[in-house]
Amino acid sequence: MVSRIYVEKKPGFDGKAKALLHELRTLLGIGTLTNVRIANRYDVEGITPELFEQCIPTVFSEPQSDHASFRLPRHGSDAIFAVEYLPGQFDQRADSASECIQLISQGERPVVRTARVYMLDGDLSKADVRAIKNYVINPVEAREASLAERDTLVQTVEEPEPVERLDDFLGLDEAGLAAFIEERGLAMDLADITFCQQYFRDEEQRVPTITEIKMIDTYWSDHCRHTTFGTALEHVQIDDTVVQAAFDRYLQMRHELGRDEKPVCLMDMGTIGAKWLKKQGILKNLDESEEINACTVKVKVDVDGELQDWLFLFKNETHNHPTEIEPFGGAATCIGGAIRDPLSGRSYVYQAMRVTGAADPTVGIAETLEGKLPQRKLVTTAAAGYSSYGNQIGLATGQVSELYHPGYVAKRMEIGAVVAATPASHVRRECPAPGDAIVLLGGRTGRDGIGGATGSSKAHNVESLEKDGAEVQKGNAPIERKLQRLFRREDACRLIKRCNDFGAGGVSVAIGELADGLDIELDRVPKKYDGLDGTEIAISESQERMAVALDPRDVKEFMGYAREENLEATVVATVTRNKRLVMHWNGSIICDVSREFLASNGAPKSTSVHVRSAEPYVRTWEGDTLSERMRSLVSDLNVASNKGLSERFDSTIGAATVLMPFGGRTQLTPAQAMVAKLPVDGETTTCSGMAWGFNPYLMSANQFTGAYISVVESVARMVAAGFEHEHLYLTFQEYFEKLRDDPSRWGKPTAALLGSLMAQVDLGIGSIGGKDSMSGSFEDLDVPPTLVSFATGVGSVSRVTSPELKGAGHRVVALAPSYLEDGITPDATSLLATFSLVEDLVGSGTALAVSTLGYGGAAEAAFKMCVGNRLGLQLDDAYDADSLFCPAYGSFLVELADGAELPQPQGVATHLFATTTADYRLVACGEDIDLAELQEAWETPLEDVFPYRGAGEKVEPVSFKIAEKGVRRRVPAVHIARPRAIIPVFPGTNCEYDTARAFRRAGAQADVFVINNLTPQAVAESTQELARRIHNSQIVMLPGGFSGGDEPDGSAKFITAFFRAPEVAEAVHELLQSRDGLMLGICNGFQALIKLGLVPFGEIRAMTDACPTLTFNNIGRHQSRLVRTRVASDLSPWLSKCEVGDVHNIAISHGEGRFVASDKLMAKLLAHGQIATQYVDEDGQPSMDLSVNPNGSLLAVEGITSPDGRVLGKMGHTERSGEGLYKNVPGNDFQPLIEGGVSYFL
Secondary structure: OEEEEEEEEOOOOOHHHHHHHHHHHHOOOOOOEEEEEEEEEEEEEOOOHHHHHHHHHHHHOOOOOEEEEOOOOOOOOOEEEEEEEOOOOOOHHHHHHHHHHHHHHOOOOOEEEEEEEEEEEEOOOHHHHHHHHHHHOOOOOEEEEOOOOOOOOOOOOOOOOOOOEOOOHHHOOHHHHHHHHHHHOOOOOHHHHHHHHHHHHHHHOOOOEHHHHHHHHHHOOHHHHOHHHHOEEEEEEEOOHHHHHHHHHHHHHHHHOOOOOOOOEHHHHHHHHHHHHHHOOOOOOEOOOOOOOOEEEEEEEEEOOEEEEEEEEEEEEEOHHHHHHOHHHHHHHHHHHHHHHHHHOOOEEEEEEEEEEEOOOOOOHHHOOOOOOOHHHHHHHHHHHHHHHHHHHOOEEEEEEEEEOHHHHOOOEEEEEEEEEEEHHHOOOOOOOOOOEEEEEEOOEOOOOOOHHHHOOOOEOOOHHHHOHHHOOOOOHHHHHHHHHHOOOHHHHOOEEEEEEOOOOHHHHHOOOOOOOEEEEHHHOOEOOOOOOHHHHHHOOOOOEEEEEEOHHHHHHHHHHHHHOOOOEEEEEEEOOOOEEEEEEOOEEEEEEEHHHHHOOOOOOEEEEEEOOOOOOOOOOOOOOHHHHHHHHHHOOOOOOOHHHHOOOOOOOOOOEOOOOEEOOOOOEEOOOEEEEOOOOOOOOEEEEEEEEOOHHHHHHOHHHHHHHHHHHHHHHHHHOOOOHHHEEEEEEEEOOOOOOOHHHHHHHHHHHHHHHHHHHHHOOOEEEEEEEOOOEEOOEEOOOEEEEEEEEEEEHHHOOOOOOOOOOOEEEEEEOOEOOOOOOEOHHHHHHHHHHHHHHHHOOOEEEEEEOOOOHHHHHHHHHHHOOOOEEEEOOOOOHHHHHOOOOOOEEEEEOOOOOOOOOOOOEEEEEEEEEOOOEEEEOOEEEEHHHHHHHHHOOOOOOOOOOOOOOEOOOOOEOHHHHOOOOOOOOOOOOOOEEEEEEOOOEOOHHHHHHHHHHOOOEEEEEEOOOOOHHHHHHHHHHHHHHHHOOOEEEEOOEOHHHHOOOOOOHHHHHHHOOHHHHHHHHHHHHHOOOEEEEEOHHHHHHHHHOHHHHOOOOOOOOOOOEEEOOOOOOOEEEEEEEEEOEOOOHHHOOOOOOOEEEEEEEEOOOEEEOOHHHHHHHHHOOOEEEEEEOOOOOEEOOOOOOOOOOHHHEEEEEOOOOOEEEEOOEOOOOOOOOOOOOOOOOOOOHHHHHHHOOO
């Protein structure tokens, strides 16, 4: 029996429907469309009618915000259609609904299918409806669904056919092999398939299976084996004398390293710099091993005052093709894949950077090319996907930058770069021995991602959008979060000999790379659903999976740790002495190939290269006056504010963010780099930084100089942020057009890699990693030549510096190296002297603010330094307008402290640039420019695509003082020196580490308990255990996160389903009513408290439409930044160490934080002092303005309490505080709220 329910948001809560109406009317130009309604449809099979009824107001809907009906909602719509995921695509809404139902029933998970029903009103033509369907349905992942009732959700799965044996393969001639490649959709070329044919004919003397051919195609793909980079460059013609000199230098370096016999290739050019610098004794502290995870260096980390040996890891990853065709899933799995590389090195990934490339997203949809998604939809949906995954997994995104260039219409660029760290003692590296077990951890295997590695290695055409759907992986962030927890445990990591993540190639590559000899049992691989054949299991790229090699004696212990972290773990393979990759399926061997053959990477390849003379680089901004040119500059999409894009990414989770993405009291000045403390269990003064460098317009004109400048810019940004250049490392992202057999096309990456090589040698900083993507073509369109440089390293929090001007009356000096004849490239010796000078100024405390010059020259840097604290500049008369806009990479603007002497070092030009003023104006070149007007021009260009501003009225501040009201705070009957706080971790919880650390810092015991829901028995046991732990605790703390991915269509349903279990609810009531205990819920925890009734009612109760709730932010997306909150009441013990009126800077990160309540209830909350905190501006005034109130909460409410104050829920992350955090935003970020709760028991 299938039970069906439709759920539609009530008016006032239907923001998604209203937003879609606006998009369809404005972007598609369908002015006759008058209304859009959206309903979520849930079909469930496998539960009783009674259980289904019980789940309607708890799992599928919320009475406060939703209408639920068994039949399609009544409508007079002119058109109606439903959309569902394609079979095999991961549906997080359905998955979370099934898990929530299991938590309630404590039985098996039922089958759940979801769809979204669209109801359209208006005078719509068939063409209008077709256009709307095309806009909302991406054929890569979804399809139109039937509106009919369903008799069953159980799909009849036919037994998969035996794996095909290619009986005719050995007899195919050249034409036949070419046709075979086309018919089978292979990425390999004719030489490779011929090589395969020879191998099976001459060595194996048998026909291959299709599994073997598909697996080999993946192994040898450009994505996995960098075949383009490994192609021998046998004939090199260079027209440019500068590039020729660099090539000659490269050949000399090869000779010095004894590499004359090795082929000249792009890979050699990309890696030789690090090898050469290491031989010179310049590149140090590398952690080298046979295990390939991520770039790894040895560092010293201060942990509670003690220097410890740690490993620092970093990695950059791209998902250009997947994001182009399915932007949400492609971008989500971009960051997921970037995380898993260092994670497989047994490290904790704690900060990420996103750098993307797009064409103009402000153009009309009518300009979209056939076979392409609209740029606006690409940029917004990709941002939603990346941020959704990163936010859920609990990864702070320290910097988000999107570059706009018309060439990226060919294919989008989507880069995720991450940093990670771990104590060196956690990592054991050994070669797996015969008999060792291979354990598969994490997610299950489905059809998603099949062919992803080979697909990303191809050029694409107008048919790619519909043909390549299976190539896109689907991410499940809560599972990857569990992997992160497991790999942060020393006891688990010390058992792992070697680890590999499941990315390109799936089982065949991830497990296949762990040892030379392997016996893999594909029947043991856990599957998402039945029906997969052996080939699909072998090459599926389903996400969130890890393979670890273990001594067989350690398997049982390791599996126990995995269970503790709520992770599936299965032994699927054994290491063998025989150096062959063997795979079994359904009783047959379907793959049996030699390691030597696999490791050959296919047929040797060679090509010719022609590096043409560079074109001149000119970048100007229109205008006759400085004011006009400044307006043109700040309106340039590559200069304009991207705050609306950046703030949907959580930048503060981990309580380690040293620099916010935007600084100053307005939080508007972009930081030069992302900086965070290392993830120690305690306190540290050690931090890492990362910065990127790249100008697509410069590289389009001159690949050599453009790549050189990419390196210079990335390093200069790190120096500006307070890091020392001698302690930095590099990693590159190369992204070029499909090179084909055109020597001139091969000349572009050749010139770029030579440019980056010369920069490494000149600066003494090596690139020890990177990622290449060599398929940036669509029909006859190509991406701009791209080499993004990432500079990273470890330093001290005390040195970290930010670019926003700090005060009026200060001198700002310009520090510049000398430049070569091209006027763009800095002289290396002078540049290094400039770096050292800035580092000295930072170290002495003389530099208050530092910015390095980039794309928009001094004009851009100076303007952005002003906006953060709304300070002005009066420029020195020596500067004319032209000098403000000329390229000056490697130069710096430095705000000096009072009394500091103007430095005059040898080899560096130093000039007084300007004086800061309290008047928010730019006085220069005989003009007086209103910076407020310029700021408006800067904030406007991308605001329609990425909104972030919204005016609102001021509201009354609330002040409830118990002393004045004659109210006494409740006190516990029994006092405890170290109260125990139980912190349950649900799938999707991501703030438990920060929360536990904050409670321990306040003097409490933190008891972190992971809820296990792998089986019905595990659910029952977790229910009993949580109840027991609550009975043994004084505090229940519900931390933030995305329980169940904030699905089904609403936050905290996973937590509320669990807490409504009678055992748990009884334990909570006993804690509050009999033992004077406390409860605290932050963010997701607050959402759970309010949806349980614990706030404002003080008890778990059934929800009705009269209850308050927290719902989606008015802006319609996730919000992450620092806000100011004011203590409005001191009723709660949690706020006993605060005074009414205290204002704190608090990190927020949520998509559903808008507090909604009836007027009657609000009056009651006000009268009883239950409104704990409000969002306020810098003057302490509550407001509905979006810059103050991030979600649109009624009366600017940020937190509320139970009637006696002992249960508190709030959206702001009080736990995300600590020494040295948020250095570029002024204000008090320490709120002694947790300290107040702990002291209640003392």
